[in-house]
Amino acid sequence: MxxxxxxxxxxxxxxxxxxxxxxxxxxxxxxxxxxxxxxxxxxxxxxxxxxxxxxxxxxxxxxxxxxxxxxxxxxxxxxxxxxxxxxxxxxxxxxCYKLSVYADFLDELKKEQYSVKRFSEFNQTPQLDKNKIHVFLRHDVDLSLNRLLNIIKIEKEKNISSTLFFRLHSEKYIFEKSIPIIQYLHSEGFEIGFHYEVLSQTEGNTEEALVLFTKELNKLREYTPIKVVSPHGDKYSNQKIWSLVDKAKLDVWSTYDMKRDIYITDAGGKNMFKQHGSHIFDKLKEAKLGDVVQILIHADWWY
Ligand SMILES: [Zn+2]
Missing domain, CATH: 1.20.58 (Methane Monooxygenase Hydroxylase; Chain G, domain 1)
Incomplete structure (x- = not known):
């Protein structure tokens, strides 16, 4: 027994x-x-x-x-x-997902040749300075608000401001709980974006998704200004509706519209070590002056 x-x-x-x-x-x-x-x-x-x-x-x-x-x-x-x-x-x-690794990476971004910018600065600045490497650091807030705050704490210590894309229908946090955090981050100089998933919500119905897009964008705008959006990736591949969105009328643009020279992402929690033991963050070293670098970090993976 x-x-x-x-x-x-x-x-x-x-x-x-x-x-x-x-x-x-x-x-x-x-x-x-x-x-x-x-x-x-x-x-x-x-x-x-x-x-x-x-x-x-x-x-x-x-x-x-x-x-x-x-x-x-x-x-x-x-x-x-x-x-x-x-x-x-x-x-x-x-x-590869230790917060200390992330903190070291931010130290690298503090070096003189880099200029870390909020996403809205990409469109507002007609000509980017040719003597700098322009870094646009973004977080898609998929699952965990607590883990996001861990990352924000480090960024605040390093005096670096990222752009944070919030969902309205996360499986792990309810939107109402994120409102005070959104307002706090906005007041601390972070930019807020909309991480849309309207095509997933309507199970692929494009017309309904477009109506929902405007509705949800406006809901988020009740709490903070929104200039930039990013699509949440799942089986419905939400970026598909972006070409149909009336960007001028809604006054938004997407992270997908950014012409970037280098893209660094931890999407899918993949192994960040490439061949020969170099970390994905090392890709930053390939950037030349005048380049645009977009970095997407999901706080959910970092501990
Ligand atoms: Zn996402």
């Missing part, structure tokens, strides 16, 4: 691992949960290893099969290899 309880517990830990891996690769909306679980990943890993071993022995016991002697070291080795690969993979992955 005790063995069955132990096996169930360990089996559950294995399932947790499968869920975590699945959430990382398939279901972006679970990302915050995944990050929240990171401190536990080593104990989980240990239990996953144990569950492999115990479950195997339990199966042998139930079926009353006395295995040849080499079975035990084989099961143990497979469990160990699985365990070590998980540790290796998660170490590598989690190291």
């Amino acid at each position: 005790l063995w069955i309880i132990v096996a169930i517990l360990l089996g559950l830990s294995l399932l947790t691992w499968i869920f975590l891996i699945y959430s990382l690769f398939q279901e972006y909306r679970y990302a915050t949960l995944f990050i929240d679980m990171l401190p536990f990943y080593q104990p989980l890993n240990f239990f996953a290893l144990l569950s492999v071993v115990v479950s195997s022995y339990l199966i042998l016991y139930i079926y009353e099969w006395s295995p040849p002697q080499w079975i035990a070291p084989l099961v143990l080795s497979i469990g160990l290899i699985l365990n070590l690969s998980l540790i290796y993979f998660f170490r590598k992955w989690s190291n």
